[in-house]
Amino acid sequence: MKAVLDHIGIAVQDVEAALAFYCDALGLEVEAPEDVVTQRVRARHIPVGGPKLELLEATAPDSAIAKYIEKRGPGIHHITLRVEDIRAALDHLKARGVRLVDSEPRPGAEHAQVAFIHPSAAHGVLVELKQPAAQGPLLDVKRLGFGDLQLTMLHDGGFKLDGGAMFGVVPRPLWETLAPADDRHRIQLAMRPLLVEAEWGRMIVDCGVGDKMPAKQADIYALARERHLDHALAEAGLTSASIDVALATHLHFDHFGGATMREGAALKPRFPNAQYLIRSAEWEDATHPHERNRASYLQDDFLPLKDAGVVRFFEGDMTVKPGVRVERSGGHTGQHQVVFIESGGKTAVYVADMIPTTAHLQDPWVMGYDLFPMDTLAFKRRLIREAIDREYLILFEHDPRVSAGYIRENARGQRFVEQVL
């Protein structure tokens, strides 16, 4: 078995107080906070060469970290060894009669699979084995009851965009630890349409890229089509025919390319029973592209819908169905809109390209793609403030790992996402 030191876990009473030593006194850099809901801890990672120090604060009295501190006070809690195949490693240890805390892997921080070896076997040290998350987006279908509605984050596979363009004026050293770029300078993204199921029917918000893109473009964008929207719908027990309404945040190919499909030489609506809801002014912009947005508005994605007579155009901000309200943000495109889902006193927001990933939580981290970046900044500043204060559940369309979560702020004013899905 090959294993390398990944991190040293340190149990602390108060992670902010501990940072006063590790960051302020020692001068080390700290990564963004992460909550591991399943283990009821808040984690902060501090890189020290290859391995990291992991400061762990309990978020509930029944957390293992809380119990550890109660018994022995704060201090080194565990060391973590990274392995390539955690199941093989556990089998290897079981065959040698090593006492384990976890005989099966379980979810850990940073979406890794982890398992603990009992301290009695490791001469007094709690040893964690960790298999890091695979590269590529998480393509599972995740459901959530939300008041009277059922929300499902679907997916239409992964794709990649230029990292520099995704972060606009932000220098690469600042974003690349959050979103590592590949050898063609691209970062991994997901396409996640939202399914809303209600008494009135089933609505899909955005519908991914679809299958019309020529091979050269598909290569540039690293479209991953092994698993796509049909698979995701099937996982939710549905097909394209199950969709009653398809709503567009805007008509860029990575959001509404999946609205149409080829049948022989013809193009037709992809959801045969759906009415397509499109903001009129966005339609005007999309059908009259200029040099700057022509590559994003592909006419085959939406013109066939109008020809088939399945579009219902609407003007302005409105409630499009009970519990589903659109609000124009502008910024990314002149008519880009976000979707508020409101039910049972709770609010979720499908933010589309206003906050494309969890790496875009800082107000000025605005994409280079945006046509009106100052509008994005203004809308985003207000939306994120409101989302923190009123606990809106944020639904992320492009984040490769996080489908949904709450934006939180720590005592230092740093923002992070408490992952829900």
Ligand SMILES: [Zn+2]
């Ligand atoms: Zn997008």
